[in-house]
Amino acid sequence: MRKRSHRSRAVAAVTAAVVLGAAGCDALGGDGPGGSGARERKARPSASPTPVWDTSPASLAAVGDSITRGFDACSVLTDCPEVSWATGDSGEVNSVAVRLLGAKAATHSWNYAVTGARMADLPAQMARAAARRPTLVTVMAGANDACRVTAEAMTPVADFRAGFEEALRTLRRTAPKAQVYVASVPDLKRLWSQGRTNVLGKQVWKLGICPSMLGDADALDSAANLRRETVRQRVEDYNTVLEEVCAEDARCRFDGGAVHAFRFGTDQLSHWDWFHPSTNGQARLAEIAYRRITARGA
Structure with a gap:
């Protein structure tokens, strides 16, 4: 049992x-x-993460130097913001703002660039831009840090880095979700080699345009070559800084050196100084920026 x-x-x-x-x-x-x-x-499928980069921003603010102001593109030693690659309204340029915003470009884009500005000036410009709460900020700065009275007077690389980092911190304090497109510094030595064949352009250079690179434009002695090579290397160092600092910000895109690599020809250079971009050159800069901003992959 x-x-x-x-x-x-x-x-x-x-x-x-x-x-x-x-x-x-x-x-x-x-x-x-x-x-x-x-x-x-x-x-249950996992929710798709919200993409950090929006290829269709709703507003745009530009900061930087004379290139973004369209300097010497329309008349000698004068800003011409209507042909700016970033915010201009000229049909010949088809600026980034026009491409992205269409009819809203006139009321939803702002140009805070200043001719002659250096990286140390960028935080103040960025503060003005951030106050607009833009969804995209374009940056093109650094040429004037290399274009000094002498090569020895160029902005030290460490100071250039500190200025750019401070500019991004300034933006993030007010507009933490704003996207940033950063253009590389153009190849100043190539611009010298293109413009030095123009007699009028060299006369304008003597008025004080980028002396460290353009001074004694026809000199080819060892001292002149060393000076220009020193400036060329500093520009490359600046571009390395722009790339590295931008890479630390999830909402920042560097152009990958596209502007620096662009081979400006005589059609793309101002016929007033043969150094700054012409209207045609501004259009090419707009194309480069638009492709990078709207690219799906980082």
């Missing part, structure tokens, strides 16, 4: 285990291996 009772209890235990196993351990809350809770988690 005791043996029969013992066998009965064993059979009941095995039966209970089988039932619980077939139920997927629902008696324990449905979260065991193979339970309905686990099946639901596997079946």
Whole structure:
């Protein structure tokens, strides 16, 4: 009798285990291996993360130097913001603002660049831009840090980095989600090599345009070559800084050196100074920026 009772209890235990196993351990809350809770988690698709970069920003603010102001593109030694690659309204340029915003460009884009500005001036410009709460800020700065009276007077690389980092911090304090497009510094040595064949351009250079590179434009002695090579290397160092600092910000895109690599020809250079971009050159800068801003991949 005791043996029969013992066998009965064993059979009941095995039966209970089988039932619980077939139920997927629902008696324990449905979260065991193979339970309905686990099946639901596997079946439910995970939400797609919100993309950090928006290829269709709703407003734009530009900061930087004379290039973004369209300097010497329309007349000698004069700003011409209507042909700015970033915010201009000229149909010949088809600026980034026009391409991205269409008819809203006139009311949703702002140009805070200043001719002659250096990287140390960028935080103040960025503060003005940030106050607009733009969804995109374009940056083109650094040429004037290399274009000094002498090569020795160029902005030290460490100071250039500190200025750019401060500019981004200034933006983030007011507009933490604003996207930033950063253009590389143009190849100033190539601009010298293109413009030095123009007599009028060299006369304008003597008025004080980028002396560290353009001074004594026809000199080809070892001292002149060393000076120009020093400026060229500093520009490359600046571009490395722009790339590195931008890479630390999830909402920043560097142009990958596209502006620096662009081979400005005589059609793309101002016919007033043969150094700054002409209207045609501004259009090419707009194309480069637009492609980078609207690219799907980082």
